[in-house]
Amino acid sequence: MSTVSSYSARPARHRSGPTPQRPAGLPGTGRLWSRALLLVIWAGVPAVLALWWQNTIPGSLRGGGDYVTAAGRLTGLLAAYLLLVLVALMARVPWLENRVGSDVVARYHRALGEYTVALALAHAVLIILGYAWQSGTNPVAETGTVVLHYPDVLLSAFGLALLVLVGVVSARAVRRKLPYETWYHVHLLVYAAIALAFAHEFAVGTDFSASARNRLLWSGAHIAVASAVLVFRVLVPLRRSLRHQVRVARVVAQGPGVVSIYFTGHALDELGAEAGQFLRWRFLARGLWWQSHPYSLSADPELGQWRITVKNLGDSSAALTRLHPGTRVWFEGPYGTFTERRRDQARKVLLIAGGAGITPIRALYESLPGAGTDVILLYRASHPEDLVLYPELEDIARLRGFGLYPVVGPRTGPRGDPLSAARLRHSVPDIEQRDVYLCGPAGMAEAAEAQLRRVGVPRRRIHREAFEF
Numbered sequence: 001m002s003t004v005s006s007y008s009a010r011p012a013r014h015r016s017g018p019t020p021q022r023p024a025g026l027p028g029t030g031r032l033w034s035r036a037l038l039l040v041i042w043a044g045v046p047a048v049l050a051l052w053w054q055n056t057i058p059g060s061l062r063g064g065g066d067y068v069t070a071a072g073r074l075t076g077l078l079a080a081y082l083l084l085v086l087v088a089l090m091a092r093v094p095w096l097e098n099r100v101g102s103d104v105v106a107r108y109h110r111a112l113g114e115y116t117v118a119l120a121l122a123h124a125v126l127i128i129l130g131y132a133w134q135s136g137t138n139p140v141a142e143t144g145t146v147v148l149h150y151p152d153v154l155l156s157a158f159g160l161a162l163l164v165l166v167g168v169v170s171a172r173a174v175r176r177k178l179p180y181e182t183w184y185h186v187h188l189l190v191y192a193a194i195a196l197a198f199a200h201e202f203a204v205g206t207d208f209s210a211s212a213r214n215r216l217l218w219s220g221a222h223i224a225v226a227s228a229v230l231v232f233r234v235l236v237p238l239r240r241s242l243r244h245q246v247r248v249a250r251v252v253a254q255g256p257g258v259v260s261i262y263f264t265g266h267a268l269d270e271l272g273a274e275a276g277q278f279l280r281w282r283f284l285a286r287g288l289w290w291q292s293h294p295y296s297l298s299a300d301p302e303l304g305q306w307r308i309t310v311k312n313l314g315d316s317s318a319a320l321t322r323l324h325p326g327t328r329v330w331f332e333g334p335y336g337t338f339t340e341r342r343r344d345q346a347r348k349v350l351l352i353a354g355g356a357g358i359t360p361i362r363a364l365y366e367s368l369p370g371a372g373t374d375v376i377l378l379y380r381a382s383h384p385e386d387l388v389l390y391p392e393l394e395d396i397a398r399l400r401g402f403g404l405y406p407v408v409g410p411r412t413g414p415r416g417d418p419l420s421a422a423r424l425r426h427s428v429p430d431i432e433q434r435d436v437y438l439c440g441p442a443g444m445a446e447a448a449e450a451q452l453r454r455v456g457v458p459r460r461r462i463h464r465e466a467f468e469f
């Protein structure tokens with residue numbers, strides 16, 4: 001591993017003068033797209049309810065048992081629909097990753113995941129209770145009958161058990177205690193859960209067994225989602241990794257526990273990566289090939305240099321410090337909406353970084369158009385030695401005249417939080433006129449966002465990148 005920092009800021013193509021225009025018709029990113037996604041997800045709910053409505057004969061709900069069974073059918077349909085949505089959200093569909101944003105998609109996935117497990121459990125319990133009520137048997141005996149004698153229900157019971165397991169390991173308290181890779185691999189059992197549940201939906205689900213058209217539509221939806229997973233999670237990354245032949249060029253120490261990894265590759269510009277985006281990297285080295293981790297590009301890729309900067313937080317990031325030049329790299333991406341196109345191009349920009357959050361901010365700092373105070377960077381750290389990449393930032397600041405302010409010290413010093421509303425306004429007097437890009441540890445980012453709101457920056461102009469999904 002080389003031990004000197006060796007990245008020098010280079011003048012950029014569009015760095016001063018008039019603001020460059022994106023090609024006409026290229027859609028923006030952000031809240032509009034998140035709302036559109038929510039709308040699409042919600043639109044599926046009445047469609048699913050319509051299935052139940054259409055297959056429920058008027059007047060057929062006569063007693064308590066019928067109502068409970070109907071509730072069981074409805075919860076089952078909704079759980080199955082949401083399971084498909086959960087998988088579709090994680091299919092790495094480019095529109096979702098690069099317009100709505102991977103962090104927003106992951107947030108919806110997490111929230112819907114909780115409802116899905118609850119609905120699937122409710123479905124099982126309500127169906128058993130409903131059948132027991134209708135036939136006058138006790139629920140325990142009815143459970144045995146339904147699970148062991150109804151076609152394909154035993155398989156679906158295993159599917160439900162897997163789903164509950166995934167739900168348990170995803171609960172915040174449990175997830176925090178598990179290594180990421182364990183959580184991730186257990187999570188993949190959702191695919192098995194869906195496969196195991198599928199057969200019983202057609203065999204005993206009134207809404208499908210009675211209608212060939214519904215079976216066709218339902219199968220079509222499953223095939224579409226499975227194809228999206230295959231194409232975007234497997235085939236596209238495979239094709240790109242083979243075509244672009246990315247390799248580690250060198251590993252450079254940047255400070256305590258922080259390294260930059262430089263890459264070489266074939267025709268990387270074809271990938272259209274933008275400053276502020278991230279990729280999922282899989283290093284084909286011993287002990288690392290079986291896992292992939294997201295890291296942001298820490299230099300502007302449009303200047304021809306692909307580089308990430310990694311803070312040693314756990315097993316995988318620590319192992320990256322020992323990578324050898326020439327190591328092959330497979331990747332997924334580029335992904336993410338933390339880019340220049342998210343902002344109002346007429347406005348000045350404030351960048352706020354903390355810790356490893358400097359990586360996408362560093363790339364944006366280098367790539368944003370303008371000069372002088374058009375771009376200001378506040379770089380938060382507890383100690384001066386934590387200001388990694390600082391010499392490069394100084395180079396860019398010198399070259400472009402951009403503002404660069406290290407904000408060093410404890411959060412609870414005699415002068416209070418260095419990112420308090422009062423101090424933010426003091427450092428950046430026109431702060432509420434700016435678009436703000438914010439990336440740092442969750443606690444810091446949340447506190448900074450609250451102070452930005454206090455100082456009058458509207459939420460829609462605060463752009464945050466989260467380093468955890």
Ligand SMILES: Cc1cc2nc3c(=O)[nH]c(=O)nc-3n(C[C@H](O)[C@H](O)[C@H](O)COP(=O)(O)OP(=O)(O)OC[C@H]3O[C@@H](n4cnc5c(N)ncnc54)[C@H](O)[C@@H]3O)c2cc1C
Pocket residue numbers: 179180181278292293294295296297308309310311312313314315316317318356359360466467468469
């Ligand atoms: C969009 C994005 C961009 C990122 N960019 C950078 C960067 O430029 N530089 C940098 O140092 N770090 C970055 N991170 C964080 C980095 O991905 C994790 O620190 C890294 O994966 C830790 O893995 P580990 O095995 O070393 O540590 P672990 O001890 O396994 O995990 C440490 C933390 O990272 C989370 N994590 C681990 N693996 C993943 C994964 N595959 N996906 C999501 N979260 C994971 C864990 O939940 C835990 O909170 C980024 C994260 C995201 C989501």
